[in-house]
Amino acid sequence: MMKIALIGCGAIGASVLELLEPHTNLSVDWVLVPDVPPVVTQTVSRFAPQAQLATQLPPGARPDLIVECAGHAAIEQHVLPALARGIPAIVASVGAMSAPGMMEKLEAAAAKGNTQVQLVSGAIGGIDALSAAGMGELDAVIYTGRKPPLAWMGTPAEQRCNLASLQEAFCIFEGSAREAAQLYPKNANVAATLSLAGLGLDRTQVRLFADPAVTENVHHFSAKGAFGEMELTMRGKPLAANPKTSALTVYSVVRAVLNRADRVSI
Ligand SMILES: NC(=O)C1=CN([C@@H]2O[C@H](COP(=O)(O)OP(=O)(O)OC[C@H]3O[C@@H](n4cnc5c(N)ncnc54)[C@H](OP(=O)(O)O)[C@@H]3O)[C@@H](O)[C@H]2O)C=CC1
Ligand SMILES: O=C([O-])CC(=O)C(=O)O
Numbered sequence: 001m002m003k004i005a006l007i008g009c010g011a012i013g014a015s016v017l018e019l020l021e022p023h024t025n026l027s028v029d030w031v032l033v034p035d036v037p038p039v040v041t042q043t044v045s046r047f048a049p050q051a052q053l054a055t056q057l058p059p060g061a062r063p064d065l066i067v068e069c070a071g072h073a074a075i076e077q078h079v080l081p082a083l084a085r086g087i088p089a090i091v092a093s094v095g096a097m098s099a100p101g102m103m104e105k106l107e108a109a110a111a112k113g114n115t116q117v118q119l120v121s122g123a124i125g126g127i128d129a130l131s132a133a134g135m136g137e138l139d140a141v142i143y144t145g146r147k148p149p150l151a152w153m154g155t156p157a158e159q160r161c162n163l164a165s166l167q168e169a170f171c172i173f174e175g176s177a178r179e180a181a182q183l184y185p186k187n188a189n190v191a192a193t194l195s196l197a198g199l200g201l202d203r204t205q206v207r208l209f210a211d212p213a214v215t216e217n218v219h220h221f222s223a224k225g226a227f228g229e230m231e232l233t234m235r236g237k238p239l240a241a242n243p244k245t246s247a248l249t250v251y252s253v254v255r256a257v258l259n260r261a262d263r264v265s266i
Pocket of ligand 2: 123185186187188189190191217236244245246247249
């Protein structure tokens with residue numbers, strides 16, 4: 001039986017709990033959140049009644065895996081200490097690697113605990129091909145993210161345009177994946193993931209659009225290099241509980257967990 005600590009119980013975390021519930025070879029035994037609103041208590045008692053709710057992993061707890069779907073701050077707060085204790089981790093907030101020295105801290109913590117951390121592909125596909133292509137020379141990786149104006153509420157995009165009255169697509173950001181992930185921590189994890197798989201945070205070109213013509217979260221990237229060329233468009237359905245987040249992110253986290261719990265992984 002694989003014992004799991006889930007970090008975060010918002011749009012992704014709640015759906016992950018629901019999808020993991022039927023799998024009898026694993027058990028979510030801890031759910032870590034900053035505080036415990038009634039909706040979290042209800043979700044946990046419905047899908048993981050065995051789980052203990054806490055703000056921090058209790059010192060004596062020894063999960064087989066921690067699964068982060070909380071936000072950038074959770075890497076420093078939960079993931080690094082768990083790795084250093086030898087607990088492997090799955091991370092959704094890949095954009096956190098844009099902070100100076102964070103990748104090195106993650107590697108050092110995993111080395112200290114003699115364990116590993118997996119950065120999931122989340123809302124984007126093609127990461128397997130891009131990271132394989134990165135074993136040869138890559139010339140360019142260009143990413144464009146496009147979401148409905150509502151998905152950019154509460155971000156610096158609000159200072160760039162009037163999101164509520166946009167009539168056509170507006171470019172709210174153009175720059176490197178590192179800047180994108182730092183400015184838009186809840187909307188540009190995909191940019192960070194593509195860059196870490198490919199050309200790195202500083203050489204991956206990113207454009208982000210608020211676009212009233214789309215109802216999905218549209219991710220497009222192209223890559224060129226010694227392997228040839230690739231191009232991919234994803235039209236991800238947003239989660240009802242959080243329009244910033246695509247449903248595929250949930251499935252990606254669940255697949256990553258099952259790949260560790262099941263005998264055959266894909
Ligand atoms: N890789 C990818 O493709 C994607 C990655 N993401 C990442 O996943 C994160 C979560 O997304 P989503 O579920 O939609 O967001 P939500 O805001 O719906 O949920 C976040 C949850 O995490 C909790 N939380 C926040 N900070 C911490 C912390 N330091 N420790 C523990 N729990 C914490 C929140 O609690 P409270 O409500 O009390 O603050 C809430 O329960 C995003 O912030 C983003 O970083 C998202 C989309 C795609
Ligand atoms: O869920 C998505 O569509 C992508 C997203 O928010 C991110 O990259 O952070």
